[in-house]
Amino acid sequence: MIRWLLCGATTAALILGSTVPARSDDTCWQLLYAAIGHGAAAPHAPYISYSELVNIQNDGHRFERANANITYRDDGLAWVDDDRWVHPFVSDLLEPGPPVLGPYGNRRDDWLAVATREYGIPLIADVHNPSQRQCNIAGDDVVNGVLTAHIVLPDAPNSQPALKEIWIDRGSLAISRLIAAEYLNIYTNTWNLVHPLTDFSIDMENVDGYSVVRRVTWKYSFKVYSQESTLDAQYDYTNYGFESAPPPGTLFGSSSGWVK
Numbered sequence: 001m002i003r004w005l006l007c008g009a010t011t012a013a014l015i016l017g018s019t020v021p022a023r024s025d026d027t028c029w030q031l032l033y034a035a036i037g038h039g040a041a042a043p044h045a046p047y048i049s050y051s052e053l054v055n056i057q058n059d060g061h062r063f064e065r066a067n068a069n070i071t072y073r074d075d076g077l078a079w080v081d082d083d084r085w086v087h088p089f090v091s092d093l094l095e096p097g098p099p100v101l102g103p104y105g106n107r108r109d110d111w112l113a114v115a116t117r118e119y120g121i122p123l124i125a126d127v128h129n130p131s132q133r134q135c136n137i138a139g140d141d142v143v144n145g146v147l148t149a150h151i152v153l154p155d156a157p158n159s160q161p162a163l164k165e166i167w168i169d170r171g172s173l174a175i176s177r178l179i180a181a182e183y184l185n186i187y188t189n190t191w192n193l194v195h196p197l198t199d200f201s202i203d204m205e206n207v208d209g210y211s212v213v214r215r216v217t218w219k220y221s222f223k224v225y226s227q228e229s230t231l232d233a234q235y236d237y238t239n240y241g242f243e244s245a246p247p248p249g250t251l252f253g254s255s256s257g258w259v260k
Contacts, residue, residue, distance in 0.1 A: 028135035031168055032151055038173035039102050040111035045210060045242035048072045050099050056233040063231065071250050072098055075105040079250040090251045096182075096200065099213045099237055101175060143167045143176040144203060144214075156181070164199065174211060177203050184220055186231075196220065207240045 049071045056064040068082040076098065081088040102108055138150045148167040156162035158181075165179040180202075183195045198220050205214040216235040221228055246252045 026135065028137050028151060031137070031149060031170070032135060032166065035166070035168045035173045035175055036111055039175060039211065040108045042102070042211060043209060044074050044100065044102060044108070045244070046074050047243040047246050048074075048099055048210070048212070049239075049241040049243065049247060050212070050237050051239040052095075053236045053238070054095070054233075055236075056231060058231055059229055070094070070099075071247055071252075072100075073246070073252065077252070079246070079252060088251060096216050096218070096233075096235055097213075099240075101204065101211065101213075141167060144205065146174075146176050148176045158197070161197070174206065175204055177201065184218070186220065186222070196222075208242060210240075210242060212240055213237050 049069070052068040052070060054064060054066040054068070066082060066084045068080060070078055070080050072078045072094070076092050077090060078092070078094055078098075079088060079090050080094070098104075103111055134153065134155050136152045136154060138152045140147055141150045142148070146169055148169050151166045151168065153162075153164055156164045161180065161182050163178065163180045165177075166175060167177040168175055178201075179199055181197045181199050184198045186194050186196065198218050200216060200218045202213055203215045204211055206212075214237055216233075216237075218233050219230060220233075221230045223229070
């Protein structure tokens with residue numbers, strides 16, 4: 001399975017957030033950080049149930065197709081009933097990742113402003129070197145019927161997971177779409193496991209007041225001997241439900257079926 005942590009706006013944004021301080025004179029950075037803080041402070045249901053349809057094609061032909069029913073717990077654990085496997089299991093491995101943006105559980109505090117944290121440490125001074133990273137607002141785009149600011153990070157690193165583009169509703173600060181590089185786990189034609197960086201595109205939607213993932217897509221081209229081959233993947237998320245307790249029949253609290 002592909003392990004992908006959609007944290008704040010993926011693990012990539014966590015790297016970004018920990019290394020690039022916002023500057024008061026930079027509208028682009030201010031908008032990006034406001035959206036990340038808004039997402040961290042937004043309601044997160046203790047349990048989210050949803051359906052996932054996996055559709056992967058190889059050069060236009062069916063490569064893999066699967067259905068799964070999943071209940072995700074807000075600390076990063078999930079109960080997964082996937083028709084590719086013999087029985088449901090509990091795991092912290094989700095393909096391609098959790099159904100929400102934002103860090104898990106109490107780690108969400110790391111994304112909130114210091115003044116809003118409970119038991120926050122008093123801030124004496126804020127000293128840093130000027131950032132060299134770029135943040136550009138390319139313009140306004142309509143994404144899923146919503147007018148959004150299109151932010152581009154042109155110097156995102158190519159050697160590690162990184163946030164590359166993000167679309168933000170200026171009014172609500174909701175994230176409508178983002179593109180980030182993350183690792184795939186792919187076996188080559190010689191059965192060697194490789195971990196190439198691949199761009200993931202994530203579309204978000206609002207369901208019952210919660211911001212959740214609607215669709216994830218990625219594409220990866222590779223060599224098969226002397227020829228080029230391409231995998232196209234699409235994951236659709238539907239049938240969302242939000243609960244304060246795990247649905248009956250799930251394996252939370254049990255060691256049976258545990259996978260990590």
